[in-house]
Each structure stands twice: as C-alpha cells, then as structure tokens.
Amino acid sequence: MKAEILTIGDEILIGQIVNTNSVWMAQELNAIGISVVHIASVSDQAEAIEKALDAASTRADIVFITGGLGPTKDDITKKVLAQYFNAPLVINEAVLADVTAFFTKRGREVGELNRMQALVPGRCEVIRNLNGTAPGMWLTKNGVSFISMPGVPYEMKAMMSDSILPRIKTHYQLPFIYHKTVLTQGIGESNLAGLIESWEDGLAAKQIKLAYLPQPGLVRLRLSTWGADEALLRANVDAAIEALLPLAEKYIYGYELYGQATPSLAQIIVGHLKDRKETVALAESCTGGYIASLFTSIAGVSEVFKGGVIPYTNTMKQRLLNVSATTLDTTGAVSKACVLEMAKNTLRCFDSDYALAISGIAGPGGGTDEKPVGTVWIAVASAHKELAMHFQFGDNRERNIQMSALTALNMLRKFILKHK
Amino acid sequence: MKAEILTIGDEILIGQIVNTNSVWMAQELNAIGISVVHIASVSDQAEAIEKALDAASTRADIVFITGGLGPTKDDITKKVLAQYFNAPLVINEAVLADVTAFFTKRGREVGELNRMQALVPGRCEVIRNLNGTAPGMWLTKNGVSFISMPGVPYEMKAMMSDSILPRIKTHYQLPFIYHKTVLTQGIGESNLAGLIESWEDGLAAKQIKLAYLPQPGLVRLRLSTWGADEALLRANVDAAIEALLPLAEKYIYGYELYGQATPSLAQIIVGHLKDRKETVALAESCTGGYIASLFTSIAGVSEVFKGGVIPYTNTMKQRLLNVSATTLDTTGAVSKACVLEMAKNTLRCFDSDYALAISGIAGPGGGTDEKPVGTVWIAVASAHKELAMHFQFGDNRERNIQMSALTALNMLRKFILKHK
Incomplete structure (x- = not known):
C-alpha cells in the first residue's frame, strides 16, 4: 500500500517551521508496512490544495493531510475538502459536543x-480529537482514502496512534517491512562503496535494498526488505550483515534496530562503560568542549563521565594538565607527545579508567606548512596502555571539529573494547 | 518569481532524516524575494523523479533539487537529469580537477x-562544490531553471550562499525586500506577544509584516517590508524597532541584519571581548561543555577564550576549582555559594577577565523536592564584581541544557557591557 503525506500551510513554505510531522508520520507508516511514496507541502490556497489532492490520488492509495484546520480565516482546508469531495459542510453533533466539552x-x-469547528463535509467520517478543537476527517474518492488532521503535532500524533493507525491495520492486509541500519565511522561513502561492492551486488538476489546515508564523519548503511514472513526477513537481513563483517567490520560501530532511534557513538560508549562499571574523562583542545557536550547530552551519563578540561592555550595545558614546557617548546601543542601527556595527566587528575585527549588545528587560522589546518592528534589512555594517532582532516572549522570528535570517540570505543 | 524545492531520496520518505535542507532554502529564498510555492520529497526512482520535475515546471520558475548525487548505486539523480534534459553525461574537466584536488x-x-563524480549532463552549467565531490548542475527547459545540488547540508548551503543566490540576485529583477530581525532571550513567545501587542497592531499601517520565529530558549522577531525605495524601507523598519525598545529592550540581545547570518549570543560576546581586549573562561557542570562548544565553534575565538573546566562530580569541583567541602556539604553543588566559588576560582585559575560558572540539575534523574529537575544556578565574576542568579527551567534534559546555556550567555553579555 502506498501513502502520500500532504502538509498545508505557509509556515513551512517560508521556512518558519521544520516539517517534523512528516518525519513522524513517515516512520509510523513505514513501521506498519505502508510505503510513503511522496511528501508535499503546499500553501493555504484553494487551487494549490486541489491540485495537490489530484496529484496525490494518482500516486497513493491513502493520503494523510495535516494543517489548515484552525478557526482563523487563513485556514481553508475544510472548505476546500467540502468542495473537492462535493460534500457541503454540516454541523456534526458529536464534534460539537467534543468542542463544547473541551x-x-x-x-x-x-x-x-x-x-464552527464542528462543521465537517457531509460525507466524511469524523475522527475525534481529544486534544484540540479541530476534528479529523476521513473521506474517499475513486478508492483513494484522504485523511485530514490538524497540524498541531501532539493533536495529530494522538489521532494517528489512537484511531487511524489501528483502523488501517485492521482494514488492510499490509506487508511486513524490515529495516536494519549498519553504523560506520572512519571511511567515506565512496570508499566504503568500493570496499563492499561485491557484497552489495549480491543483495538484489536476496530482495534486500541498500541505502547509503552519509552524515558528516559517518556513513549509515540501511538494509530494507519486505514480505509476509517476518522471521524470514529478519534472518535474511541478519545473514547479509554477517556477510558484510569480513569486509568492513573495522568501520562498524553499531546498529540501528528496527523501530528504534539511531544510537550515537557517545551513547554506545556510555553503554559499554556502564556494563563495565568504568569511567572516562576528557581533555579537549581543538574540539573545545564538543565531545563533552555529546556525552553530557545523554541522561544518566554522570555514572560514567567524570568531566573534562578545555585547555585552550598552552599556558592552560601546562597549568591544568602539567604538560611539560619542553614538549610545548619542542614538538608544539599539536603533537603526539602533547596529546599523550594530556591523556595521561587527565587520567590521573580525574582518577578515571580512561582518558581521551585531543589537540589540533581546527582553522581557519593557525595552520603552518608543517602542520596545516586540519592536523589533529588524538590520544587514549588507561592505567595500562596508551595510544596516539595522527589525522589530517580538511579546511572547514566546523567539519574539522565534528570529524575530530567522531574519530576520537570511535578510537575510544575500540580502545575500551580491546581493554581487559 | 516562484520557486519549488524538490528533495530526492528514500531517507526522508522513511522518516530517517528531518528535511532541514528545505527549511534553510525556504528561508534564504524568501529573504531575497522569491516565493516558495511547493516543497516535495520523492524517492530515488526514475519515474518518480521525472514526474516531480514535470509537475514542478508547471508551478515554478526555478526548481531547487537536492539529493541523489552520491557516487553510489542508489543515487540516480544525475542519470535521470541527463535523460530528462536529453543531455548525455560527459566528463567535465573542471569538476575532475576539483575532485582530484579534494x-x-x-x-x-x-x-x-x-x-565518475565528474560526469555531468552535457548542456548543464556546473556549480563548483568546494566541500565535497558532487558538483551542482544548473539546467534549463522551457524557460524554467532546474538547479541540482548534493543533499549534504553544508555542501548545499555553501553552494547556495557562494554561487547560486548571488547569481540569482544578479540575473533576475527581484522586488526589494527588507528584513531586520530582533533577537530576544529570556521571554517566551506568547508572553512576548502579550507585551508588545499594541506595538504589533500598529505595524500593518506601516506596511511592516511581523513574524515570530521561536527557537528553544530564544524568540526572533522578523520585521519585513518590501517596495522600491530601499532607504525608506530601512528607515521605516528602524523607526518601528526604535518604538519597540521601551517595551522589550531588556530581552533584546542583538539584531540580524539584512542578508547576514543570525549572530549567536556567543558570537556577540566574542565581538565585545575582542573590542575590549578581554578574555573569558568557563566552569560548566550541568551544561557539560555545551557553552564551551558554542564559543569554540567560532573562528578566531582563541584571542578571547582561555578555556574551561567541566567538573562533573563533586570531587572534581573540589580538585579542579577548590570548591570547599563545607559548601558542598551544606548548600550542595547546585547552590549560590557553589557557583560563586566556581566562578571566582575559574577566574583565578585561567587568569581571565571574566568567568562564567553553572551548576544545575538537567534531569531526568537527580531532582529532589527542594531542588527539582530544572533547578540551575549561574554565576559571573570579574576581578571587581560577581553575580549569581537562580533559574527554574522545565523537566526536559536537552531543553534544560540549552536554556541554561543561553541564559548564562545572556547574563555574561550584560555583565560585560555593564563592566567598566
């Protein structure tokens, strides 16, 4: 079954709000086996809405419409629906009772x-709205269902979850769709594609669709399949991922499971640390608190995160972390010797099981011929072991900070897992 | 002039990513006087893309396309464009040089x-991509312009800002639109609306349109007007803002000027500190490095930012910042006494002109009856003066961190400006 999502209202077209309703609906619909084939946003104008309804009915079996149901003059969705479905507006007593009660x-x-909120097109089936005054409306034309809902996210979500999705699941025979996403770090999209080409070529025969979802510093690989036998689909995807491991295991840091949020590298590390009852502390120079903020955005992180220092000057590297003047004078702050001293002293100062230290030239200023912008040193240390690595990123400050952080987190993750 | 935004890729249709590209593009286009009439998302399938291009050309003069330009097999936008515009793919030497250099x-x-990224439809005009390997492509059919860009946000944004928008402004006669945006912090949207209601009612007579642009912790007020006489438009808007000051000055931290990026609170503070040749350092507990990361995302911040500490445990507050055991035992870490000690010791340790310290309960755990989740203390100190304030935010961790950071930055900004 194919669905279209149609959002009505100027606020999206002028960039005033982000269309989070569509994301949520797309997730919910995919999760029950409905493919969303098109998402559109149009303005509060009758002609634009009518054309969008026409176009949607050529593509989809079911059209989810949000927005334009407020009581003010700029909201015209209901009037347009009444005309489009040739069903003049009438007062619906059940809705009037709900509005009055509200x-x-x-x-x-x-x-x-x-x-006036109780006015609905005569032929429509009303969907109750317990959180607001605009009712939902379910209309049909030429076998296509059109479901109109308010644009206020929590009103729409409650109507979808409580009334619309259960009804769809009961009334339609839906295929089962299964997605699993492999999370990778440390390799770009095209290099990854080259590396796994032969594996990718074999997926079609297994009815598995692959999508590359690059984000700055990361590539997610989404495997999708659909059919009737849920256990078989899961087994097929798991077998395909098993076959991927010999090619790309060193880049894989986790998985996004069906119907769950994507875990971040920091979340995965916090999970490992909690399991092991261990702690970490940070010394961030070029990432300037960004890695700490990734950790501290996680609820319950205080169990495993002891804190960090941001020694943004050479003086502060000496004063906060006892980095030796000799190191700073001879090899400089962006060097193997400096990040190793930073990591070891952070470990001592915070009395943590692991310390991560990072120093680099984020840019745009500060680069030299020998150490251009994008030069980054990262060290990880425990009481028993230490490791420092050099990286050369690009010339965009924001990207360098992000790449440094993700690379450092993945180094830390591997270091923890190798640690007895 | 009318524009359409078309996003290609399954990741939006399955709800895996939020369509933030469209929001940004809609804002930028509206700002230069181009109306966005339709936004659509379609899958990586040739037929869906072709139909969307057809439909867009009936609605818009210019179509902005993002996505589907990666080097991997699931990305087919370029092939479809070559076919749609009847312009077979050829190697473009300039693009090949860019890719090689990259x-x-x-x-x-x-x-x-x-x-293969250097392959482009023969008739297209190439838009250079300095941040990635997929070039932009500008094609024309029946008087409608189609501009295809990569979906990676920072690549797309750089191409729009550096090449495409300047070119559109040069080539087309656009109405002159003047926007000025007032940046406020410390008051919610509806309270602000109540406060300035009478002023807002008078704007229509001056042909000024007001938009409330709320973000977590901030509200931006955008005043827009259009016409032929640029000087008059500017004068009208400036006069309106002058009239707003008696009502809301205490919440206003800055302005977004026409055609410029929104300055962040951290950027405004860095500007003041550079002017005054002064420095700042941070002690962040509940914001956990987030404020530091806001500062260190700014190029050239090392002139004025000396660094910070993130003492995430009581022990680390004592060890890094000499917070007294008595304070921690009697008033606790989330208290006036604690943040004042943190600020004063940070000032001393970093030898900075100002120090900002923050301690609070971000949640979801850690709240008590006396100090529920959302309780936050913030202190600012200089050698001559100190100030601590208590705030009570909500129960959402992410929001509490963000509100704390913005509130702390605004406190610091006012403190600096009052400082001799």
Whole structure:
C-alpha cells in the first residue's frame, strides 16, 4: 500500500517551521508496512490544495493531510475538502459536543469561531480529537482514502496512534517491512562503496535494498526488505550483515534496530562503560568542549563521565594538565607527545579508567606548512596502555571539529573494547 | 518569481532524516524575494523523479533539487537529469580537477567511483562544490531553471550562499525586500506577544509584516517590508524597532541584519571581548561543555577564550576549582555559594577577565523536592564584581541544557557591557 503525506500551510513554505510531522508520520507508516511514496507541502490556497489532492490520488492509495484546520480565516482546508469531495459542510453533533466539552473543561465559553469547528463535509467520517478543537476527517474518492488532521503535532500524533493507525491495520492486509541500519565511522561513502561492492551486488538476489546515508564523519548503511514472513526477513537481513563483517567490520560501530532511534557513538560508549562499571574523562583542545557536550547530552551519563578540561592555550595545558614546557617548546601543542601527556595527566587528575585527549588545528587560522589546518592528534589512555594517532582532516572549522570528535570517540570505543 | 524545492531520496520518505535542507532554502529564498510555492520529497526512482520535475515546471520558475548525487548505486539523480534534459553525461574537466584536488589534499587516491563524480549532463552549467565531490548542475527547459545540488547540508548551503543566490540576485529583477530581525532571550513567545501587542497592531499601517520565529530558549522577531525605495524601507523598519525598545529592550540581545547570518549570543560576546581586549573562561557542570562548544565553534575565538573546566562530580569541583567541602556539604553543588566559588576560582585559575560558572540539575534523574529537575544556578565574576542568579527551567534534559546555556550567555553579555 502506498501513502502520500500532504502538509498545508505557509509556515513551512517560508521556512518558519521544520516539517517534523512528516518525519513522524513517515516512520509510523513505514513501521506498519505502508510505503510513503511522496511528501508535499503546499500553501493555504484553494487551487494549490486541489491540485495537490489530484496529484496525490494518482500516486497513493491513502493520503494523510495535516494543517489548515484552525478557526482563523487563513485556514481553508475544510472548505476546500467540502468542495473537492462535493460534500457541503454540516454541523456534526458529536464534534460539537467534543468542542463544547473541551472549552467547558478549561472553564471557557465556546465562541462562534470555535462552534464552527464542528462543521465537517457531509460525507466524511469524523475522527475525534481529544486534544484540540479541530476534528479529523476521513473521506474517499475513486478508492483513494484522504485523511485530514490538524497540524498541531501532539493533536495529530494522538489521532494517528489512537484511531487511524489501528483502523488501517485492521482494514488492510499490509506487508511486513524490515529495516536494519549498519553504523560506520572512519571511511567515506565512496570508499566504503568500493570496499563492499561485491557484497552489495549480491543483495538484489536476496530482495534486500541498500541505502547509503552519509552524515558528516559517518556513513549509515540501511538494509530494507519486505514480505509476509517476518522471521524470514529478519534472518535474511541478519545473514547479509554477517556477510558484510569480513569486509568492513573495522568501520562498524553499531546498529540501528528496527523501530528504534539511531544510537550515537557517545551513547554506545556510555553503554559499554556502564556494563563495565568504568569511567572516562576528557581533555579537549581543538574540539573545545564538543565531545563533552555529546556525552553530557545523554541522561544518566554522570555514572560514567567524570568531566573534562578545555585547555585552550598552552599556558592552560601546562597549568591544568602539567604538560611539560619542553614538549610545548619542542614538538608544539599539536603533537603526539602533547596529546599523550594530556591523556595521561587527565587520567590521573580525574582518577578515571580512561582518558581521551585531543589537540589540533581546527582553522581557519593557525595552520603552518608543517602542520596545516586540519592536523589533529588524538590520544587514549588507561592505567595500562596508551595510544596516539595522527589525522589530517580538511579546511572547514566546523567539519574539522565534528570529524575530530567522531574519530576520537570511535578510537575510544575500540580502545575500551580491546581493554581487559 | 516562484520557486519549488524538490528533495530526492528514500531517507526522508522513511522518516530517517528531518528535511532541514528545505527549511534553510525556504528561508534564504524568501529573504531575497522569491516565493516558495511547493516543497516535495520523492524517492530515488526514475519515474518518480521525472514526474516531480514535470509537475514542478508547471508551478515554478526555478526548481531547487537536492539529493541523489552520491557516487553510489542508489543515487540516480544525475542519470535521470541527463535523460530528462536529453543531455548525455560527459566528463567535465573542471569538476575532475576539483575532485582530484579534494582527494589529493586529504592524501587519498581518487578511485573510479569518485572519478565518475565528474560526469555531468552535457548542456548543464556546473556549480563548483568546494566541500565535497558532487558538483551542482544548473539546467534549463522551457524557460524554467532546474538547479541540482548534493543533499549534504553544508555542501548545499555553501553552494547556495557562494554561487547560486548571488547569481540569482544578479540575473533576475527581484522586488526589494527588507528584513531586520530582533533577537530576544529570556521571554517566551506568547508572553512576548502579550507585551508588545499594541506595538504589533500598529505595524500593518506601516506596511511592516511581523513574524515570530521561536527557537528553544530564544524568540526572533522578523520585521519585513518590501517596495522600491530601499532607504525608506530601512528607515521605516528602524523607526518601528526604535518604538519597540521601551517595551522589550531588556530581552533584546542583538539584531540580524539584512542578508547576514543570525549572530549567536556567543558570537556577540566574542565581538565585545575582542573590542575590549578581554578574555573569558568557563566552569560548566550541568551544561557539560555545551557553552564551551558554542564559543569554540567560532573562528578566531582563541584571542578571547582561555578555556574551561567541566567538573562533573563533586570531587572534581573540589580538585579542579577548590570548591570547599563545607559548601558542598551544606548548600550542595547546585547552590549560590557553589557557583560563586566556581566562578571566582575559574577566574583565578585561567587568569581571565571574566568567568562564567553553572551548576544545575538537567534531569531526568537527580531532582529532589527542594531542588527539582530544572533547578540551575549561574554565576559571573570579574576581578571587581560577581553575580549569581537562580533559574527554574522545565523537566526536559536537552531543553534544560540549552536554556541554561543561553541564559548564562545572556547574563555574561550584560555583565560585560555593564563592566567598566
């Protein structure tokens, strides 16, 4: 079954709000085996809405419409639907009761504008809205279902979860769609594609679709398949991932499981540290607190994260972390010797099981011929072992900070896993 | 002039990523007087892309396409464009040179897949991509312009800002639109609307349109007007803002000027510090490096930012910042006494002109009846003065970190400006 999502309202077209409703609906629909084939946003204008409804009906079996149901003059979705479906607006007593109850509960009078919310196209099936005043409407034309909902996210989500999705699952025979996403770091999209080409060529025969989803510093590989036998689909995808490991295991840091959020590298590390009852601390120069903020955005991180220092000057590297003047004078702050001293002293100062230290030239200034912008040294240390590596990233400050952070986190992750 | 934005790729249709590219493009296009009439997302399938191009050409004068330009097999945009515009793919030597330079600079070989990135439809005008390997392509059919760009946000944004928007402004006669945006912090959207209601009511008579652009912790007020006489438009908007000051000055931290990026609170502070040749250092507990990362994302910040500490445990507050055991035992880490000690010791340790310290309960755990989740103390100190304030935010960790950071930065900004 194919679906289209149609958002009505100027606020998306002028870039005032992000279309998070569509993301949520797309996730929910895919999860029950409905393919979203098209997402569109149009303005609050009758002609634009009518054309969009026409176009949607050529592509989809079911069209999810949000927005344009407010009581104010700029909201015209209901009027357009009444005309499009040739079903004049009539007062629906059940909706009127809901609207009245909504206001009574809040100790307010029902105004005329709000009473009009109970007007719906004559032929429509009403979907109750327990969180607001605009009802949902389910209409049909030439075998295509059109479901109109308010644009307020929590009203829409409640209507979808409580009424619409359960009804769709009951009424339609849906295929089962299964996705699993492999998370990689340390290799670019095209190099990864070259590395796994032969494996990728074999996926089609297994009815598995592969998508590369690059983000700055990461590439996610999404494997999708669909059919009737859920266990078989899962087994097929798991077998395909098993076959991928010999080619790319060193870049794989985790998996995104079906219907769950993508775990971040920091989340994966926090998980390992909690399992092992170990702790980490940071010394960040060029990433300037960014890695710390990735850790501290995670609820419950204080169990395993002891904190960090951001010694942004040479003086502060000496004062906070006892980096020796000799090191700074001879090899400089962006060097193997400096990050190793930073890591070892952080370990001592914070009394943590692991320390991560990073020093580099994020740019745009500060580069030299010998150490151009993008030069980064990263060290990881424990009481028993230490490791420092050199990286050469690009010339964009923001990207260099991000690449440095992800690379450092993946180094830390591997270091922890190798650690007895 | 009317524009359409078309996003190609399954990742939006399955709800894996939020379509932030469209929001950014819609903002940029509206800002130069181009109306976005339609936004669509389609899958990586030739037929869907071709139909979307057809439909777009009936609605828009210029179509902005992102996505599907990666080197991997699932990306087919370029092939479809070559066919749609009847312009077979040819190697473009300038692009090949860019791609080669991109890899050489990173010390990597150009693989065959990457060399293919230099293939473009014969008739297209190439838009250089200095941040990646997929070039932009500008094609024309029946008077409609189609501009295809990579979906990676920072590559697309750089191409739009550096090449495409300047070219559009030169080649087309666009109405003159003047925007000025007032940046506020410390008051929510609806309270702000109540506060400035009478002022807002008077804007229509001056042909000024007001938009509230709320972000977590901030509200931007965009004043827009258009016409032929640029000087008059500027004067009108400036007069309106002058009239706003008596009502809301205490919440205003800056302005976004026409055609410029929104300055962040951290950028505004860095500007003040550079002017005054002064420095700052941080002690972040509950914000955990987030404020430092806001500072260190700014190029050239090392002139004024000496660094920070993230003492995430009580022990580390004592060890790194000499917070007294008595304070921690009697008033706790989230207290006026603690943040004042943190700020004063940070000032001393970093030898900076200002220090900002913050301690709070971000949640979801750690709250008590006396100090519920969302309790935050912030202190600012200089050699001559110190100030601590208490705030009560909500129960969402991410929001609490963001609100704390913005509130702390605004406190620091006011403190610096009052400082002799």
